[in-house]
Amino acid sequence: ETGVTQTPRHLVMGMTNKKSLKCEQHLGHNAMYWYKQSAKKPLELMFVYSLEERVENNSVPSRFSPECPNSSHLFLHLHTLQPEDSALYLCASSQDRALRRYFGPGTRLTVL
């Protein structure tokens, strides 16, 4: 238990569906992140929120839409995804952006 929870753990969706991934951290951290982990690529940073403000967006397609309503919660809204978006989506938090990341267990997403 790292103090970062993610739901759902597994998600199968069609290309026309809309779904959301949820992340919650119980560590009192100031920064939260979304990462994508695919089979053949290194962990890719998607979004960074620091004190609830988005500070980084790494050229992620607009079909992925993040939301950070407060410092403990982070969402990733998904719509009209492609099969190549199938991956493990990891949420992480850190006290400061220069410090270690605490990762959640991830959501395994499959897009049909």
Added chain:
Amino acid sequence: TQLLEQSPQFLSIQEGENLTVYCNSSSVFSSLQWYRQEPGEGPVLLVTVVTGGEVKKLKRLTFQFGDARKDSSLHITAAQPGDTGLYLCAGLDSSYKLIFGSGTRLLVRP
């Protein structure tokens, strides 16, 4: 584009053997983190090295940061099945971006 190359990509060894995993880059990092990820879980930090030439030990694991802070290595002595997992190095750059390596998947057979 900053890249961290890890080698080998896959390693399957017998319990009791030693191994070394390498993490190399042409970029300088302010610090280097090593994580281990087990199936169905997110990566968990093993160690952070900060100073060029620094060596840190964690039981049977020895981590070294290169003098120029561009590369790192992880050496495991007398590997055990519990060491099985995906090992990831990650370098922190000057803009606080954490760049992850491609990973080394280790299998230790009993």
